Amino acid sequence: MNERFQSDMAGQDRFTGSFTQQEPIPEAGIEAALAVLRHGRLHRYNTAPGEVAETVLLEEEFAGYVGAAYCLGLASGGAAMACALRALQVQAGDPVLSNAFTLAPVPGAIASLGAKPVFVDVTEDLTIDLAHLEVQARASGAKVLLLSHMRGHICDMDALVSLCDRLGVRVIEDCAHTMGAKWKGVPSGRHGAVGCYSTQTYKHMNSGEGGFLVTDDAELAARAVLLSGSYMLYARHRAAPGRGVRGAEA
Numbered sequence: 001m002n003e004r005f006q007s008d009m010a011g012q013d014r015f016t017g018s019f020t021q022q023e024p025i026p027e028a029g030i031e032a033a034l035a036v037l038r039h040g041r042l043h044r045y046n047t048a049p050g051e052v053a054e055t056v057l058l059e060e061e062f063a064g065y066v067g068a069a070y071c072l073g074l075a076s077g078g079a080a081m082a083c084a085l086r087a088l089q090v091q092a093g094d095p096v097l098s099n100a101f102t103l104a105p106v107p108g109a110i111a112s113l114g115a116k117p118v119f120v121d122v123t124e125d126l127t128i129d130l131a132h133l134e135v136q137a138r139a140s141g142a143k144v145l146l147l148s149h150m151r152g153h154i155c156d157m158d159a160l161v162s163l164c165d166r167l168g169v170r171v172i173e174d175c176a177h178t179m180g181a182k183w184k185g186v187p188s189g190r191h192g193a194v195g196c197y198s199t200q201t202y203k204h205m206n207s208g209e210g211g212f213l214v215t216d217d218a219e220l221a222a223r224a225v226l227l228s229g230s231y232m233l234y235a236r237h238r239a240a241p242g243r244g245v246r247g248a249e250a
């Protein structure tokens with residue numbers, strides 16, 4: 001309990017702090033950052049013999065946290081979403097479904113590929129309207145849904161996944177507002193083909209800028225690593241599939 005919480009009349013803790021004021025970086029985090037600054041090997045591939053880069057260790061830890069087979073660290077949540085769309089082989093001009101209650105970087109990720117956002121209505125509960133999703137999917141022929149769990153509102157994920165399976169639509173989850181949240185015990189980001197997270201300074205985990213992509217699909221993970229700019233150093237990624245995977249050889 002700290003001064004940002006107060007008990008209300010029912011004895012419940014109420015958050016009374018500022019939603020846009022970051023928590024300070026813990027001392028252990030400051031020490032870890034200083035250790036990296038002191039040795040100077042800031043890039044994920046620039047390591048001493050036998051050393052594993054902090055980025056790689058973070059990817060492994062985050063994969064374990066959400067129970068994903070693979071995790072890739074990226075420059076931002078927006079970069080993670082664009083990388084996920086590319087890994088799913090969305091092409092310029094393709095329609096991509098997305099809930100209309102969202103934030104600019106979500107349709108922005110779609111537009112960054114030259115693809116076209118197809119917006120889906122939201123319900124009174126501020127979650128995606130599944131009936132309208134079906135209408136829009138059939139009308140547009142879109143094969144990918146970029147679903148934003150906006151402001152932490154998660155729809156009935158069982159119903160969404162079974163509808164999308166029936167429609168042949170693959171799901172990318174934007175978990176910028178739901179890192180650590182669960183639907184029926186399953187972490188957000190683990191219902192669709194790919195989960196994307198932001199560690200921008202206002203989000204749950206604060207690295208200034210940054211993002212993650214997680215998936216259990218080896219082929220998608222291999223493509224994402226290459227698309228993120230791994231060039232010939234693919235093997236340095238420990239939360240990525242092995243070299244035999246199609247895509248990792250490219």
Ligand SMILES: *Cc1c(COP(=O)(O)O)cnc(C)c1O
Pocket residue numbers: 075076077078079102103105106148150151174176177197198199200209210211
């Ligand atoms: C912040 C945010 C993003 C993008 O994350 P960045 O790391 O800033 O690119 C995507 N979706 C939502 C809902 C966000 O709030």
